[in-house]
Amino acid sequence: MQIAVRALTAASALALVLGGFIPSLASAADTNASVLEEGKKLAFDRKKGNCLACHHVADGISPGNIGPPLLSMQARFPDKATLREQVYDATTKNPNTMMPPFGKHGVLNAEEIDKIVEYIYTL
Numbered sequence: 501m502q503i504a505v506r507a508l509t510a511a512s513a514l515a516l517v518l519g520g521f522i523p524s525l526a527s528a529a530d531t532n533a534s535v536l537e538e539g540k541k542l543a544f545d546r547k548k549g550n551c552l553a554c555h556h557v558a559d560g561i562s563p564g565n566i567g568p569p570l571l572s573m574q575a576r577f578p579d580k581a582t583l584r585e586q587v588y589d590a591t592t593k594n595p596n597t598m599m600p601p602f603g604k605h606g607v608l609n610a611e612e613i614d615k616i617v618e619y620i621y622t623l
Contacts, residue, residue: 532618539619542612549608549616554599557623566598570623577621584617 543549544560552560554567577583585592588603602608608616 535615536619536622539615539617542608543616543619548612549602551616551620570620573621573623580617580621583621584613587613587617587620 543551543557546553551557551570552563554564556563556565556569556571558571573583577586586599587608589601590597590599591601591604600607603610603613
């Protein structure tokens, strides 16, 4: 009898734990998908990120070739913060770069940069 009660208690606890986490995981996935979608939209927007003006992106239309192709980004930027710094102001690492300092010049705000970085990091 005591073993059955313990088993029921353990099963109940597991159900509570899983029941509490599964909806939050789904919600987090939905939020992340939304951020990635917004980041892509900003990156492709000619009045905002305009990444395609200079970079080749796998599903981009009419990409430029001034900058390197945006692929293998996690390998090239293992630290996502370094990628964010590059988008914010590439001139800090290379004063002669042609890449505009999107954050420093106010072309993109911090939230927009974060969304673009989240998207680019998936490439």
